[in-house]
Amino acid sequence: xxxxxxxxxxxxxxxxxxxxxxxxxxxxxxxxxxxxxxxxxxxxxxxxxxxxxxxxxxxxxxxxxxxxxxxxxxxxxxxxxxxxxxxxxxxxxxxxxxxxxxxxxxxxx
Numbered sequence: 001x002x003x004x005x006x007x008x009x010x011x012x013x014x015x016x017x018x019x020x021x022x023x024x025x026x027x028x029x030x031x032x033x034x035x036x037x038x039x040x041x042x043x044x045x046x047x048x049x050x051x052x053x054x055x056x057x058x059x060x061x062x063x064x065x066x067x068x069x070x071x072x073x074x075x076x077x078x079x080x081x082x083x084x085x086x087x088x089x090x091x092x093x094x095x096x097x098x099x100x101x102x103x104x105x106x107x108x109x
Contacts, residue, residue: 004069005079021075021105026067028060030097064101077105
């Protein structure tokens with residue numbers, strides 16, 4: 001994983017954008033077995049929340065962000081601006097969850 005400035009805003013304060021390098025994306029997919037394992041451990045639920053499920057989602061989100069940043073670094077970017085996270089249910093019987101991170105790779109002044 002490369003250290004990369006990431007922001008949901010279109011700019012980085014105090015660092016003007018010198019060039020736009022293109023859209024970068026990272027994705028992670030949680031398979032059906034993860035859901036089965038998580039629901040088998042529903043003892044984890046406290047106050048309507050599942051710690052195991054949240055942990056898996058956090059892991060998938062980090063994988064997607066890391067892949068996006070690695071892609072940006074391969075283009076020579078200093079930052080990724082306009083970052084957006086999306087969660088989609090996929091597959092037969094909605095058995096998989098995809099987390100995607102996207103943004104614009106930029107060179108900063």
